Amino acid sequence: MFPWFAMGHITPFLHLSNKLAEKGHKVTFLIPSNTQNKFNHLNHHPHLIQFIPLAVPQVDGLPLGAETMSDIPVHQAPVLAVAFDLTKDQVKIALENLKPNLIFFDFAYWLPPLAESLGVKCIFFSVCSAVSTSYILVPARKLYKGQHFSEHDLIEPPKGYPSGSSMKHLLFEAKDGVYFSSEFNGGISFFHRLTTSMTESQALCYRACTEMEGPFIDYFEKQYNKEILLTGPILPKPSHTPLEERWAKWLDGFKQESVVYCAFGSECVMEKDQFQELVLGLEQTGLPFLVRLKPPFGCETLEEALPEGFEERVKGRGVVHGDWIQQQQILSHASVGCFVSHCGFGSMWESLVSSCQIVLVPQAGDQHANAKFMTKELKVAMDVERREEDGWFTKESVCKAVKLVMDEGSEVGEQVRANHLKWKDFLLTEDLETSYINNFMIKLHDILK
Incomplete structure (x- = not known):
């Protein structure tokens, strides 16, 4: 190899x-x-x-x-x-x-x-x-x-x-x-x-x-x-390593399938303004969320990149984390109900065999075609609306995409959930x-x- x-x-x-x-x-x-x-x-x-x-x-x-x-x-x-x-x-x-x-x-x-x-x-x-x-x-x-x-x-x-x-x-x-x-x-x-x-x-x-x-x-x-x-x-294979105690304890504090987990892989570094739109959009959903991202360009730490007042406003229901995290165990936790992903190929498979609703924000390369395949061909995910010329997305478009799949009674949410379940069952046959x-x-x- x-x-x-x-x-x-x-x-x-x-x-x-x-x-x-x-x-x-x-x-x-x-x-x-x-x-x-x-x-x-x-x-x-x-x-x-x-x-x-x-x-x-x-x-x-x-x-x-x-x-x-x-x-x-x-x-x-x-x-x-x-x-x-x-x-x-x-x-x-x-x-x-x-x-x-x-x-x-x-x-x-x-x-x-x-x-x-x-x-x-x-x-x-x-x-x-x-x-x-x-x-x-x-x-x-x-x-x-x-x-x-x-x-x-x-x-x-x-x-x-x-x-x-x-x-x-x-x-x-x-x-x-x-x-x-x-x-x-x-x-x-x-x-x-x-x-x-x-x-x-x-x-x-x-x-x-x-x-x-x-x-x-x-x-x-x-x-x-x-x-x-x-x-x-x-x-x-399902991991036998338990989820780190601090994450398990934090996630256990929320109701079933209510937490939004967001991660863009091991390489992605965002522009600061887009990073801020992303976390503000998650805040706007009103749902609990866990974000795993690298500090954006021009920032040494995640803390300095966060919008003013953000940490105080989301205290207790929102965490932004910069280090490695046990993604497989996070996605299988009963409290996690939505995965906001860049649709890298590895994450694509992980999302398909999870029970989470899927929201996609592709960042580079093959992720764009993967995301189209997931949203338009398999119809198992929702993408975040973006500006055609430069890919810019707003906090409102992030919030809208998450709410469409997470709100109870959402017709779109039910459709993608049904399609997702079909393909999950197939892959786990x-x-x-x-x-x-x-x-x-x-x-x-x-x-x-």
């Missing part, structure tokens, strides 16, 4: 590793040296899954000790990519020593020829949905090296894309996608990094189900003319995951023949 150096990539690669280890396979996981400790608890089969630490080289512009996207602002991703590519020699030595049958990867576009020279088969494992990758990262976009997307190129879906009208992007969402075609430091763009990885791999692998994303998977398969392996949902994993294993063996 050799994922991009980001928590949202390392985590699903490790979930897949656990599934392979359950079947008795040995897995070696290449990971930045100081990051390994953050993932030891997720390694459920340490006798079969071995971490091999990689030294992340120091490069100009990368803060000392930074190893993953969680350590740097999002705009510094290209600098981390330079360091990531410089681990090539360490990866080569590991492959020469290990002589694996297969290597699962994503961002290392240089890996397939290296692996092929050593007799190792490469499988591209996408940590994003088929819905989102097939919107931008396909040959139908006809973006050649040296060319760049304009924002208007990405408003419309590519030719042949399923569900075209419902997935059409707003201007601010399309602007966000332009970043994919930018080249940095004379290097390769993220678009060509990923499309090259996919084109040169033996097969493509998705954490997906045909029942949910079938048309998008079929479209992607035709675009790349490659077999697509599906792992199924790979849902994290007995043997669904086992069936997908068994079929996945058969296809892996076929690739090795």
